[in-house]
Amino acid sequence: MKRVIGxxxxxxxxxxxxxxxxxxxxGQEQEQPDEDVLKNRPLEKIGIDPITSVNVERLKVIFxxxxxxxxxxxxxxxxxxxxxxxxxxxxxxFLDDLVNETVVDLHIIRPLLKMGPESFFEHVEDQVITAxxxxxxxxxxxxxxxxxxxxxxxxxxHMTQALAVVTPGYPTRSVSEPEAxxxxxxxxxxxxxxxxxxxxxxRKRLRTxxxxxxxxxxxxxxxTMVCFMYMRELVTEDVLDAVxxxxxxxxxxxxxxxxxxxxxxxxSVYSPFPQILSTERPDKxxxxxxxxxxxxxxxxxxxxxxxxxxxxxxxQASEDFYQRFYFSTAIRILRMMTFLIALLGPSFYIAITTFxxxxxxxxxxxxxxxxxxxxxxxxxxxxxxMEISFEVLREAGVRLPxxxxxxxxxxxxxxxxxxxxxAGIISQSMVIxxxxxxxxxxxxxxxxxxMSTRLLRFPMMLIAAGFGLFGIAIALVALGIHMCSMxxxxxxxxxxxxxxxxxxxxxxxxxxxxPMRKWRQEYLQKKDLKRSAVPANPPQQQGGDR
Amino acid sequence: xxxxxWKPLLLVALxxxxxxxxxxxxxxxxxxxxxxxxxxxxxxxxxxxxxxKKFIITIQSVKPSREKGAAVKPESVYTARATGDTIMExxxxxxxxxxxxxxxxxxxxxxxxxxxxxxxxxxxxIDFFARNREIRYSSWVLISKGAAxxxxxxxxxxxxxxxxxxxxxxxxxxEWGRTVVVSQRDLINNYANPYIGFVTGQVKKIKGKDKKDxxxxxxxxxxxxxxxxxxxxxxxxxxxxxxxxxxxxxFSKQExxxxxSVLLDKKSERKFDTAVQIKIDNRKIKSVIENGRPKxxxxxxxxxxxxxxxxxxxxxxxxxxxxxxxxxxxxxxxxMKKLLAKMQKEKVDIFEFSSIIHRQHKKYWRExxxxxxxxxxxxxxxxxxxWTNLRSGMINQAKAGEAR
Numbered sequence: 001m002k003r004v005i006g007x008x009x010x011x012x013x014x015x016x017x018x019x020x021x022x023x024x025x026x027g028q029e030q031e032q033p034d035e036d037v038l039k040n041r042p043l044e045k046i047g048i049d050p051i052t053s054v055n056v057e058r059l060k061v062i063f064x065x066x067x068x069x070x071x072x073x074x075x076x077x078x079x080x081x082x083x084x085x086x087x088x089x090x091x092x093x094f095l096d097d098l099v100n101e102t103v104v105d106l107h108i109i110r111p112l113l114k115m116g117p118e119s120f121f122e123h124v125e126d127q128v129i130t131a132x133x134x135x136x137x138x139x140x141x142x143x144x145x146x147x148x149x150x151x152x153x154x155x156x157x158h159m160t161q162a163l164a165v166v167t168p169g170y171p172t173r174s175v176s177e178p179e180a181x182x183x184x185x186x187x188x189x190x191x192x193x194x195x196x197x198x199x200x201x202x203r204k205r206l207r208t209x210x211x212x213x214x215x216x217x218x219x220x221x222x223x224t225m226v227c228f229m230y231m232r233e234l235v236t237e238d239v240l241d242a243v244x245x246x247x248x249x250x251x252x253x254x255x256x257x258x259x260x261x262x263x264x265x266x267x268s269v270y271s272p273f274p275q276i277l278s279t280e281r282p283d284k285x286x287x288x289x290x291x292x293x294x295x296x297x298x299x300x301x302x303x304x305x306x307x308x309x310x311x312x313x314x315x316q317a318s319e320d321f322y323q324r325f326y327f328s329t330a331i332r333i334l335r336m337m338t339f340l341i342a343l344l345g346p347s348f349y350i351a352i353t354t355f356x357x358x359x360x361x362x363x364x365x366x367x368x369x370x371x372x373x374x375x376x377x378x379x380x381x382x383x384x385x386m387e388i389s390f391e392v393l394r395e396a397g398v399r400l401p402x403x404x405x406x407x408x409x410x411x412x413x414x415x416x417x418x419x420x421x422x423a424g425i426i427s428q429s430m431v432i433x434x435x436x437x438x439x440x441x442x443x444x445x446x447x448x449x450x451m452s453t454r455l456l457r458f459p460m461m462l463i464a465a466g467f468g469l470f471g472i473a474i475a476l477v478a479l480g481i482h483m484c485s486m487x488x489x490x491x492x493x494x495x496x497x498x499x500x501x502x503x504x505x506x507x508x509x510x511x512x513x514x515p516m517r518k519w520r521q522e523y524l525q526k527k528d529l530k531r532s533a534v535p536a537n538p539p540q541q542q543g544g545d546r
Numbered sequence: 547x548x549x550x551x552w553k554p555l556l557l558v559a560l561x562x563x564x565x566x567x568x569x570x571x572x573x574x575x576x577x578x579x580x581x582x583x584x585x586x587x588x589x590x591x592x593x594x595x596x597x598x599k600k601f602i603i604t605i606q607s608v609k610p611s612r613e614k615g616a617a618v619k620p621e622s623v624y625t626a627r628a629t630g631d632t633i634m635e636x637x638x639x640x641x642x643x644x645x646x647x648x649x650x651x652x653x654x655x656x657x658x659x660x661x662x663x664x665x666x667x668x669x670x671x672i673d674f675f676a677r678n679r680e681i682r683y684s685s686w687v688l689i690s691k692g693a694a695x696x697x698x699x700x701x702x703x704x705x706x707x708x709x710x711x712x713x714x715x716x717x718x719x720x721e722w723g724r725t726v727v728v729s730q731r732d733l734i735n736n737y738a739n740p741y742i743g744f745v746t747g748q749v750k751k752i753k754g755k756d757k758k759d760x761x762x763x764x765x766x767x768x769x770x771x772x773x774x775x776x777x778x779x780x781x782x783x784x785x786x787x788x789x790x791x792x793x794x795x796x797f798s799k800q801e802x803x804x805x806x807s808v809l810l811d812k813k814s815e816r817k818f819d820t821a822v823q824i825k826i827d828n829r830k831i832k833s834v835i836e837n838g839r840p841k842x843x844x845x846x847x848x849x850x851x852x853x854x855x856x857x858x859x860x861x862x863x864x865x866x867x868x869x870x871x872x873x874x875x876x877x878x879x880x881x882m883k884k885l886l887a888k889m890q891k892e893k894v895d896i897f898e899f900s901s902i903i904h905r906q907h908k909k910y911w912r913e914x915x916x917x918x919x920x921x922x923x924x925x926x927x928x929x930x931x932x933w934t935n936l937r938s939g940m941i942n943q944a945k946a947g948e949a950r
Contacts, residue, residue, distance in 0.1 A: 353580075353581045354579065354580060354581075355579075357579065357581065357584065357649065357651060358649075358651035358652075358680075358682075362586075362652050362654070365581075365586065365652065366586065366608065366610050366618050367610075368581060369581050369582060369584060369586070369609075369610045370610030370611060370618075370622075372580075372581045372582045373582050373609075373610060373611050374582065375582060378580055379580065379581070459560055462560060463560070
């Protein structure tokens with residue numbers, strides 16, 4: 001009779017050797033004090049000792065000064081009566097702050113204490129402990145890892161394996177609406193800081209065994225669990241291999257946020273443009289997986305990475321697909337324009353007002369001149385002052401606690417918007433340009449893309465002040481060359497524009513009505529290009545209305 | 547290794563960029579001009595003083611001040627005048643009187659004084675305006691009756707400054723068809739062609755009923771460039787002549803609408819009783835060589851609208867319409883022929899017949915172009931008018947007082 005317990009594969013612990021053998025083995029090792037054993041041999045080489053107290057002593061050394069470490073020693077009253085001298089002992093080990101006390105109490109300690117003599121040795125895991133998931137542990141290193149991960153490690157005398165029972169009880173945030181990516185229509189669930197919960201949010205949207213997930217541990221000290229998910233049939237092998245290899249190569253001390261991992265695995269670290277999309281929305285991840293992308297979920301952060309991501313992915317908001325396509329397409333076009341405005345607004349203003357005044361229509365020129373009359377600074381300095389003060393205000397608004405933040409914005413609007421103009425230090429037209437540019441930069445849906453445009457604005461301004469429109473043109477060409485030559489996980493960064501994949505434009509650049517979006521991203525797919533879920537011709541309604 | 551070295555260099559270059567400001571010159575190259583230093587020239591007048599052989603340049607410029615409301619106020623507009631042996635010298639002498647940097651980008655109107663045109667110095671003047679990179683080729687050229695300076699310094703009728711006023715009048719006149727104003731570009735091109743003459747608007751100062759000076763653009767001045775040594779200032783076309791001239795040629799993007807008044811009811815006591823607005827839909831000008839002599843055929847396709855009729859006739863009737871068309875037609879052709887005869891007598895080809903023949907009969911033109919002065923006065927011109935549409939307006943009236 002074999003029962004499968006929990007979700008993990010289970011290997012039956014070896015039956016304990018008879019006590020003579022144990023004594024003999026003990027005799028060989030016993031002379032060495034525990035601390036020396038721990039110092040001289042790597043932890044993974046040290047097996048689980050059949051004698052509980054030895055293991056407990058060793059773990060006590062390892063968890064020295066960790067005051068939440070609880071070795072809960074158990075003696076079994078109903079142990080075999082014939083062998084009263086040898087009252088078997090057991091131990092339950094856990095970190096007090098990481099485990100759920102109720103689970104440990106109800107499902108581990110009580111059953112163990114109640115267990116009968118017959119089921120003593122061989123049936124601890126499948127008949128005694130009633131927890132959901134039990135993992136066998138056969139060396140000290142795994143035991144330590146399990147304890148630090150929130151498991152409860154159980155050892156009963158005479159067993160050469162310990163059992164790690166998954167009993168996480170640390171505080172977690174409940175699922176809530178993502179604050180960084182709000183939307184009007186669409187699912188309101190957002191990721192939380194727990195890996196399991198996040199994968200569940202994705203898996204409940206893609207209910208197919210085709211959705212694969214692989215776990216990897218990153219961080220020497222943090223031991224962060226990183227999981228990458230993909231659709232077996234849709235993902236390209238090259239991309240998957242690249243993800244797997246890059247994740248395996250990562251060698252860091254601690255990994256706390258996905259941004260760290262992003263920098264470690266992206267192609268061009270020095271590029272000003274972000275190359276890996278991060279999102280808090282499970283629906284966005286699910287749709288990315290269905291396009292053949294790979295999602296990287298990191299324990300401890302609600303931001304999930306999506307690779308490979310191209311430039312246009314940063315211009316998309318998930319709401320684009322939840323609204324009428326006319327509106328979404330118009331918004332996409334608007335976003336492209338605001339991206340350019342955010343990048344070039346002040347530099348165009350500087351170039352035109354200092355070098356190419358003949359380009360301004362006469363009445364506008366006269367208005368701008370009258371606004372600028374008496375301003376003591378050249379246009380570049382004026383723009384730099386305004387841009388820097390804008391960034392200062394923005395940063396202050398973000399960092400300060402919310403009630404104080406609004407006060408900062410009021411003061412900022414008064415100081416920057418009005419007092420500066422009335423004092424004649426900055427012209428009104430410059431305030432308009434900077435304010436509009438600032439607002440335009442916030443329409444870029446991805447925060448890191450909008451940050452990079454805001455940063456690129458400054459060199460653009462310097463170039464415009466030095467070379468005028470010629471300088472801007474040359475800088476744009478240079479930027480274009482850089483973006484077109486960049487690759488991310490083997491995919492050209494500017495796809496589907498360069499190289500051209502016209503069929504993909506319907507969902508990537510514009511938003512066509514759903515029946516017309518038949519094609520998956522060509523730069524991601526080689527084999528399964530057509531979206532099978534969409535019928536080629538929507539079913540025609542037969543007959544008239546009744 | 548090489549790849550890595552250029553990046554810091556680029557960074558240093560970028561950091562040095564702000565220091566580059568002020569590099570470059572006003573003549574070619576990149577020049578930094580801060581907006582608040584600009585003194586925007588809106589109107590330029592050029593005169594010639596034959597006694598001292600000096601050019602006089604008069605400008606009206608604006609330096610907007612920092613005030614709420616309108617950007618341009620009467621206080622911010624001012625005029626300056628300078629003289630010099632050449633126009634360039636005169637324009638440089640202007641800088642002694644102005645605080646800002648003078649820019650000519652927005653000088654939409656250039657006025658040439660009468661003396662300038664009469665004293666054979668047009669060549670130098672046109673060269674100056676063609677060579678200077680700040681002058682817009684799209685700016686309008688007007689010839690003033692009297693000195694250009696008087697026009698520039700005059701009090702505008704309705705606008706804040708004369709420059710605005712003139713541009714507004716030119717735009718209206720272009721639609722109404724009472725004058726023709728050429729742009730700087732056309733002036734240069736026409737001037738370079740030795741076989742044609744051309745016309746441009748005349749601006750003059752008149753005394754209104756209230757004894758105040760008024761500036762109007764009316765009539766057109768014929769400039770003849772048959773031979774650069776010949777007098778270029780010929781004579782003035784009146785309103786009627788200009789109207790006929792605009793039948794021959796398309797001057798503006800939009801064809802003007804002319805009003806022709808005719809007498810339809812013979813019993814009427816009035817001089818004219820019906821007004822029709824005419825617009826040219828299309829025109830075809832063809833030249834044919836007959837017996838070694840060129841002949842010009844002009845086909846005009848016109849549409850019209852009856853705007854007013856006091857005639858006691860049924861306009862709905864076909865015969866009446868045909869009669870009306872015939873009368874207007876006669877009037878148009880009569881006007882055109884009159885202008886043609888006048889110009890042929892003066893030997894000024896303002897209709898660009900030379901270029902039509904040049905285009906359509908290259909061989910003939912090559913052989914005969916040196917005799918163009920003799921050929922032109924004798925060219926027969928055949929004008930025919932085709933009606934594409936004649937609308938009767940909103941009401942369909944038979945006889946006055948008898949609504950159907």
